[in-house]
Amino acid sequence: MKNIFFRHQPDKEAAHWAATLLLSTLTLVSLSGCGADGTSADSGTTTEAPVDTTPDPSTDPDTEEPREWQAVGGAATVTFQDDLAFLQFIPGLDLATAPTVSQGRELFVADWTAAPGSRTLLDGLGPLFIASACDDCHLVSGRAASLNDDGTTSHGILFRLGTLDGQPDTYLGGQLQTSATVGAPEGRVTWQDIGLGQPQFQLSEAEHTLDDGVQLGPRLSPQLTGVGLLELVPEAQILQWHDPDDQDQDGISGRAHSLEREGVACLGRFGWKAVQCTLRGQSAGALHQDMGLTTPLNPAEPCTDQQSICSEQPSGGDPEVSLDSLNAINDFLTLLAVYDRRIDDQTQFDRGAGLFEQVGCDDCHRPTLTTGDTSAFEQLNQQTIYAYTDLLLHDMGEALSDGMKEGDAGDREWKTPPLWGLGLIEGNGDSRFLHDGRAETLVEAINWHGGEAEAARQAWEALQETGQQDLLVFLRGI
Ligand code: HEC
Numbered sequence: 001m002k003n004i005f006f007r008h009q010p011d012k013e014a015a016h017w018a019a020t021l022l023l024s025t026l027t028l029v030s031l032s033g034c035g036a037d038g039t040s041a042d043s044g045t046t047t048e049a050p051v052d053t054t055p056d057p058s059t060d061p062d063t064e065e066p067r068e069w070q071a072v073g074g075a076a077t078v079t080f081q082d083d084l085a086f087l088q089f090i091p092g093l094d095l096a097t098a099p100t101v102s103q104g105r106e107l108f109v110a111d112w113t114a115a116p117g118s119r120t121l122l123d124g125l126g127p128l129f130i131a132s133a134c135d136d137c138h139l140v141s142g143r144a145a146s147l148n149d150d151g152t153t154s155h156g157i158l159f160r161l162g163t164l165d166g167q168p169d170t171y172l173g174g175q176l177q178t179s180a181t182v183g184a185p186e187g188r189v190t191w192q193d194i195g196l197g198q199p200q201f202q203l204s205e206a207e208h209t210l211d212d213g214v215q216l217g218p219r220l221s222p223q224l225t226g227v228g229l230l231e232l233v234p235e236a237q238i239l240q241w242h243d244p245d246d247q248d249q250d251g252i253s254g255r256a257h258s259l260e261r262e263g264v265a266c267l268g269r270f271g272w273k274a275v276q277c278t279l280r281g282q283s284a285g286a287l288h289q290d291m292g293l294t295t296p297l298n299p300a301e302p303c304t305d306q307q308s309i310c311s312e313q314p315s316g317g318d319p320e321v322s323l324d325s326l327n328a329i330n331d332f333l334t335l336l337a338v339y340d341r342r343i344d345d346q347t348q349f350d351r352g353a354g355l356f357e358q359v360g361c362d363d364c365h366r367p368t369l370t371t372g373d374t375s376a377f378e379q380l381n382q383q384t385i386y387a388y389t390d391l392l393l394h395d396m397g398e399a400l401s402d403g404m405k406e407g408d409a410g411d412r413e414w415k416t417p418p419l420w421g422l423g424l425i426e427g428n429g430d431s432r433f434l435h436d437g438r439a440e441t442l443v444e445a446i447n448w449h450g451g452e453a454e455a456a457r458q459a460w461e462a463l464q465e466t467g468q469q470d471l472l473v474f475l476r477g478i
Pocket residue numbers: 108130131132133134135136137138155157158219220221222223224227269270271272273274275279282283286287290291329333
């Protein structure tokens with residue numbers, strides 16, 4: 001399967017990254033006790049006295065028996081062998097009966113070109129765009145590097161443009177396009193560390209100055225683990241935790257991002273601020289805003305009225321990406337498998353799981369969700385999945401504000417990101433955490449939690465060293 005994915009490998013960097021991922025994954029499996037800072041986490045093995053918490057966090061609090069773990073993604077789970085973790089399809093999928101999936105995969109990794117191109121199916125890129133392939137940003141459907149050697153930001157991170165009350169820039173629009181097939185791109189962004197890893201982004205070589213109050217809203221490219229399963233979780237299940245006024249007074253006031261897309265009210269679940277309800281909407285948005293490709297959902301090129309460059313360039317079709325192609329990409333995303341847990345020391349892992357609950361991480365990173373029964377692919381229906389998210393928006397405090405509103409989500413509000421697969425990312429040196437990539441390790445990511453997560457962060461800080469290591473072992477294994 002690997003050879004198919006890399007038959008038209010985008011570039012050497014991807015090959016290098018893929019190899020790094022593969023190696024780091026292997027390393028992680030065998031050395032899953034290695035700390036974020038390179039220190040050993042072996043201090044928390046079974047020979048130690050239990051950590052400072054009662055009841056014993058390694059047991060299931062309901063039964064007080066050892067925990068039982070089902071497969072992470074139900075029937076959509078694969079176990080690691082010698083392939084790339086983020087680019088596998090659900091088990092038992094007969095590609096002959098799902099030809100669109102292979103086509104979707106081709107479209108995901110393909111490099112699009114400006115029109116007219118020699119491959120008409122794949123032309124129409126730009127004129128303004130960020131990357132020429134989905135896979136440039138979601139490298140083998142994981143996370144790409146965020147920084148270039150010269151301090152400018154790379155494909156792993158893009159920038160929305162907006163104000164505190166949600167207005168886009170009148171000249172550049174709602175997203176900065178850092179490349180152009182002809183003429184100048186809209187600008188470039190450099191990354192400056194202003195202490196503790198908090199980045200300050202600066203726009204340079206801009207085609208036009210930003211309107212007053214318009215901010216750069218950084219968005220790291222997330223891994224695409226289990227997105228098909230997340231799409232199938234019924235809204236009612238997510239809404240059970242919707243508690244905007246914190247009526248249950250647990251300090252957590254998560255709320256659903258209510259949106260309207262294609263004329264229908266829906267609940268946002270994709271993107272850092274949950275601005276897309278469906279994979280179809282997400283893909284169409286990416287084709288349009290990230291790659292400059294029109295689709296049946298976005299028939300006009302992504303230029304503002306003030307940017308004449310779009311109307312002056314040849315089009316790659318009307319639309320440039322057909323409904324069939326969009327559906328094929330959708331099937332590809334839907335059928336991506338989830339990679340199973342990596343557990344080295346079951347007792348330590350279970351203790352970490354217990355501490356994750358005791359310090360309150362699970363108030364937002366909800367361990368399980370169950371998919372509905374509406375998928376045409378039977379294996380995806382009614383599966384219990386361990387994604388560790390409630391898919392709700394939370395106020396995460398001022399330090400994580402991006403200074404803009406997106407949809408109905410405020411500047412301090414972020415969707416709880418799913419945590420499955422994160423341990424595989426930490427093994428890859430270039431990939432980072434949180435919406436703007438400010439955290440280089442899982443520990444840094446936890447330490448930036450504020451707002452509704454302030455109490456959980458404090459409880460994490462109060463854990464003994466061994467407890468913290470147990471919790472990290474758990475996080476790296478899910
Ligand atoms: C320029 C980089 C870039 C390109 C190209 C790109 N993406 Fe993304 N993708 C992102 C970023 C950044 C996000 C998070 C967006 C947000 O926060 O609103 C994202 C989010 C997603 C998500 C939602 C993941 C989640 O769990 O929230 C999916 C699915 C996705 N992209 C699929 C695609 C597909 C399919 C393509 C190609 C058609 C594509 N992307 C092209 C950067 C990119």
